[in-house]
Amino acid sequence: MPDQDDRFPTLAVGQALKLARQGKDAWNEWAAKPGNANLDVSFEGIDFTQGGNKDINFSEFVFPSGATFSGATFGKNANFANTTFGGRAAFRDATFKANIRFDMATFEGYAEFRDTTFSKHASFVAANFKKDLWIHGASFGGDARFVNATFGGTTSFMGSFFNGPVWFDKSSFEAVPDLRRTEFKKHITLHRMNVGLFLPTMPDDADRYRRLKELAVIARDHDREQEFFAGELKAKRGHETQGFPLIANYLYEWASDLGRSIERPIWSLFYTWFFFGCAYSPDFAKSGPALRAFHYSLAHLVPFLPGTRKRIEVLENDLFGGAASDAVFAMTAIEGTMGLIFLFLVGLALRNRFRI
Numbered sequence: 001m002p003d004q005d006d007r008f009p010t011l012a013v014g015q016a017l018k019l020a021r022q023g024k025d026a027w028n029e030w031a032a033k034p035g036n037a038n039l040d041v042s043f044e045g046i047d048f049t050q051g052g053n054k055d056i057n058f059s060e061f062v063f064p065s066g067a068t069f070s071g072a073t074f075g076k077n078a079n080f081a082n083t084t085f086g087g088r089a090a091f092r093d094a095t096f097k098a099n100i101r102f103d104m105a106t107f108e109g110y111a112e113f114r115d116t117t118f119s120k121h122a123s124f125v126a127a128n129f130k131k132d133l134w135i136h137g138a139s140f141g142g143d144a145r146f147v148n149a150t151f152g153g154t155t156s157f158m159g160s161f162f163n164g165p166v167w168f169d170k171s172s173f174e175a176v177p178d179l180r181r182t183e184f185k186k187h188i189t190l191h192r193m194n195v196g197l198f199l200p201t202m203p204d205d206a207d208r209y210r211r212l213k214e215l216a217v218i219a220r221d222h223d224r225e226q227e228f229f230a231g232e233l234k235a236k237r238g239h240e241t242q243g244f245p246l247i248a249n250y251l252y253e254w255a256s257d258l259g260r261s262i263e264r265p266i267w268s269l270f271y272t273w274f275f276f277g278c279a280y281s282p283d284f285a286k287s288g289p290a291l292r293a294f295h296y297s298l299a300h301l302v303p304f305l306p307g308t309r310k311r312i313e314v315l316e317n318d319l320f321g322g323a324a325s326d327a328v329f330a331m332t333a334i335e336g337t338m339g340l341i342f343l344f345l346v347g348l349a350l351r352n353r354f355r356i
Helices: 013-020 024-031 051-055 205-218 222-235 244-256 263-280 287-301 308-320 326-354
Strands: 040-042
Touching: 013 024, 013 040, 205 222, 222 244, 244 263, 244 326, 263 287, 263 326, 287 308, 287 326
Parallel strands: none
Antiparallel strands: none
């Protein structure tokens, strides 16, 4: 997290409150003045449930630089929908006693909700976090909605508690979010959640993916489970996976998109059959020997076809005038092994795609 001591000059709390009570038009007019572009605003420790403060609604406010609400208390009129935070946004130890909306809010700098209490409904629908987001140790008493939200930097929910349903539908993360040591009392939805992977990967990215995969299993979201497992395998490269297993990891991705693609191993079977069919043909220019060579290749690629063993003997006699040489035998062994591998990958992908 960026250094919190690297701050611009701050508008005094009293002045900020007086201006905020005048509404968004007066506030945004002040914020648009060039001289205020680098001026932070502090509402630290303010109780927005008392006196004239309880009527303040921050919806559509523009904060030109940093905004601090750490330790503040918010009541039923609190609203940050469509609000723009031009710099850091700090809500550390803040308490929202009623429903709160950050829908379509834009966070240009890092946002901090460390140890924040959301007593009831908390909505971040279509919110845009352009940099880091820290929701460490936060408590959500009601449902939490992050539908269509965009997370552009490091995102961490570590140690947070969710007492109600949680929605991450269609949310997008540039980096792997950290949901380790979180607790969910009710259903979590990950439908069409998109998670990116920064390169080079960090040592704990694989563990973050494992937690996401665990949540996908709980949510019975098989598509996300497969996606997060694939992300885990990629994130382990160079950290948990090294040496020959690292080579196998890359080959697994190339051959089957880490067990998710049916098309890749099928095409690999086709190319293997065609390559060895060409290699077995003594005279590829003639159709008869070429067809027999491709038949011979298919018999070794899929050795469990009916009558394969007898047919191979006949084809060897036609193609080579007798038993195959040691070189041809080695080629058939390689082709048969590749065939078994690609067939296994086809079956694995089918099982992964249609598993109930």
